[in-house]
Amino acid sequence: MNLFRRRELDFVFIDNDDRLVFSQLAFDTPNWYEDSLSIWTETDNQKEIVLDFNYLDEDYVGDRKLERIINVVRDITDYVxxxxxxxxGFPNLKDAMCLQELLNKIDSSKLDFYTVTYNHSDNRVLLSEQSGFGRLG
Structure with missing residues (x-):
């Protein structure tokens, strides 16, 4: 059995020309500490990249993969x-309870979301040859 952890947010927007604009935020995917943002549009036969950013491509002094762990371990040992x-500050039970109460309050008081309106214009590409329905939810 293979298990895959995915931490991604996918968005689909409509621009002023009634074209779909796709966006994906990925956290720790496919590797730990590899965060990325992609924004693109599609025509019938090609993908037009608007932005493609990967955090690991940026210059950085140090080891991102170990630095967070080292800092936490240092904080714990220095504290003890x-x-x-x-x-x-280390979270405690009171912090956890306050967070859960806040999440419960948000969940119980959420308003109805806007009604979705679909744009079926002739120049809008719903799916290109390379894409699939999975990305649309």
């Missing part, structure tokens, strides 16, 4: 052994 306050 040297009684130094961590660079970011």
């Amino acid at each position: 052994m040297l009684e130094q306050e961590p660079s970011y």
Whole structure:
């Protein structure tokens, strides 16, 4: 059995020319600490890239894959052994309860979302030859 963890947000927008604009935010995908943003449009036979950004492509001094873990371990050991306050406060039960109450409040008071209106103009491409229905939900 293979399990895949996916942390992605997909959006589909309509531009002023009634074309679909696709966007995908991916976090820790396909590798840990590899975050990316892609924005594109499609015609019948090609994909037009508007923006393609990958966090790992940026210059960085250090090791991103270990640095976060090292910082957390350092905070914990400094707190336990040297009684130094961590660079970011450790969450506690009270924090967890407050967060859950806030999430419950948001969930119980959410308003109805806007009604979706579909644009069926002649120049809009719903699916190109390379795409699939999975991306549209």
